[in-house]
Amino acid sequence: MTDDVDNDHRLYVLLPDSWTAHAKQNSTKEYCYRKSEGEEHFHLLMKGEIYLMHQGEKYCLNCALQQEAVTRNRMHWQHS
């Protein structure tokens, strides 16, 4: 069997002591703390969306991936 990264949707938190994963419980308007470069708006977090929390700030998964708080590389421990 080959390592099919494209079909692997698992994500790994690089610093699980300080970053925690949550599923948004309600529909109250909350935004991702970070906006992507070149973007004018903050990312609205939807009910049920999985987001990360770090020092009281919420991050959508896209931003968490961009700033390498999470990774798709399940072997990252071996490379760090």
Ligand SMILES: [Zn+2]
């Ligand atoms: Zn975001």
